[in-house]
Amino acid sequence: MFAMTERVVIACLEKMFMKKYPPNDSKKVGRGKMQEWIKIFLTGFVSFAVSLSVALILRNKDRKEATKIRKDDLEKAAKKREEDREWISKQFAESQEQTTALKEQAISTKDLAKWSEEHIKILLDNKRVQDLGPPLSIYATGPHLPTKDKWTLLFLKVENNAQTVVHILNIKLKDGSRFILGYGIIYKPETRWQQMQSPYVNPDAKPTSHKSRGFCDKAKNFRTGPEIDVNISVAPSEGKPSRILIFVAAREEDIKDQVTLIITHTSPLQPETKMTVTTQTSLIDFKKVD
Numbered sequence: 001m002f003a004m005t006e007r008v009v010i011a012c013l014e015k016m017f018m019k020k021y022p023p024n025d026s027k028k029v030g031r032g033k034m035q036e037w038i039k040i041f042l043t044g045f046v047s048f049a050v051s052l053s054v055a056l057i058l059r060n061k062d063r064k065e066a067t068k069i070r071k072d073d074l075e076k077a078a079k080k081r082e083e084d085r086e087w088i089s090k091q092f093a094e095s096q097e098q099t100t101a102l103k104e105q106a107i108s109t110k111d112l113a114k115w116s117e118e119h120i121k122i123l124l125d126n127k128r129v130q131d132l133g134p135p136l137s138i139y140a141t142g143p144h145l146p147t148k149d150k151w152t153l154l155f156l157k158v159e160n161n162a163q164t165v166v167h168i169l170n171i172k173l174k175d176g177s178r179f180i181l182g183y184g185i186i187y188k189p190e191t192r193w194q195q196m197q198s199p200y201v202n203p204d205a206k207p208t209s210h211k212s213r214g215f216c217d218k219a220k221n222f223r224t225g226p227e228i229d230v231n232i233s234v235a236p237s238e239g240k241p242s243r244i245l246i247f248v249a250a251r252e253e254d255i256k257d258q259v260t261l262i263i264t265h266t267s268p269l270q271p272e273t274k275m276t277v278t279t280q281t282s283l284i285d286f287k288k289v290d
Helices: 001-018 031-132
Strands: 137-146 152-159 166-173 179-188 191-195 208-212 214-225 227-234 242-250 255-257 258-268 276-278 284-286
Touching: 137 276, 166 179, 179 227, 214 227, 227 242, 242 284
Parallel strands: none
Antiparallel strands: 137 152, 152 242, 166 227, 166 258, 179 214, 179 242, 191 208, 255 284, 258 276
């Protein structure tokens, strides 16, 4: 195929040469000289074509190799990014675990500190009880009876677990309370009993129930205020608690709320020292006192 192409090219060049230099020209050029020029030109042209082809082949090869290298680099870069993401995820997970552990440690430390504080308080309270004796146990119990003057009667159950008499000195409300206290009460509870005729009088007799109405009223020394000084002696309970009666009413409007009472009494072992007990009622409907 190359030889055929060479012949075609030679023929074309010969034709062009003969056209430019006809046989009758004064400057005659031999046919052999012309063919020699054609061969030189053809050799140069073929050499150029071969060089160009080789250059193109090498360039294409270099491009393929560059593409392959770039592809490898991209794959390596993608793999590196994936490894970096995995490392970051691992570090984040470890950081989260450390944060959780630190939080748990902080909570444990806080709980330990709280437990230590409570334990110290218990020890101090025990030491105080050893020095002063046990405080009174006071609970607000029902029934919470309303009176005609819209006072509500509270029953305070008092237990003295010491071996000596304790004196209650003061009863007051907490600061900012919306209530008022009343002390000095005459109270007689309702009583019930049964009566039955003798079977000798009436063999078919059945017991009949009777009751006497109780009452609650103000005594002559009745006094009111957010704080009331008293002097109530409480003997050792020995399983039989004492009872204190006190009135409570709303100061401004009818409300349903709890009442907090602060009671001050003498120490069983050091009567000159005062002790304080706090008690709270359940939710009660209180009326505004007239």
